[in-house]
Each structure stands twice: as C-alpha cells, then as structure tokens.
Amino acid sequence: MRHITDLSTAHWRKSSYSNTNGGSCVEIADNFPGLVPVRDSKNPHGPALVIPAEAWAAFVGGLKAQG
Structure with missing residues (x-):
C-alpha cells in the first residue's frame, strides 16, 4: 500500500550544514x-x-559518528 503525505503545510528549514554558495542543500520539515x-x-x-x-x-546519528 502506498501512502502519500500532503506536504502543502510543511514548514521547511534548511540544514545548518548548507552553505550560501549553491552547494548541496537539504531541507527538512x-x-x-x-x-x-x-x-x-x-x-x-x-x-x-x-x-x-x-x-x-x-541516519543522522550514523553521519555524526563518522565525524
């Protein structure tokens, strides 16, 4: 069964690791x-x-453990 989440009310925020130079930027809600x-x-x-x-x-814990 496939469940689609309506993201129209998402409050997106950019990762604190993203930069302003157009680098790889991830946002989460x-x-x-x-x-x-x-x-x-x-x-x-x-x-x-x-x-x-x-x-x-x-996932985030694994990234932090890698330093």
Missing part, C-alpha cells in the same frame, strides 16, 4: 509527527522523500 520530509532546497517544487523519524534519527 519538522511539523509531521513520526515522519521527516526531506527535499533538495535548490528544487523546492520537486519531489520530497518522507522518511520515518526513527530511520532519520539513525
């Missing part, structure tokens, strides 16, 4: 309990990934 929508800030009208919050936390 915090206002979906249990989910983390992720998109490319250079393509705000393009597709977004919707990831379970637990999986996102594990």
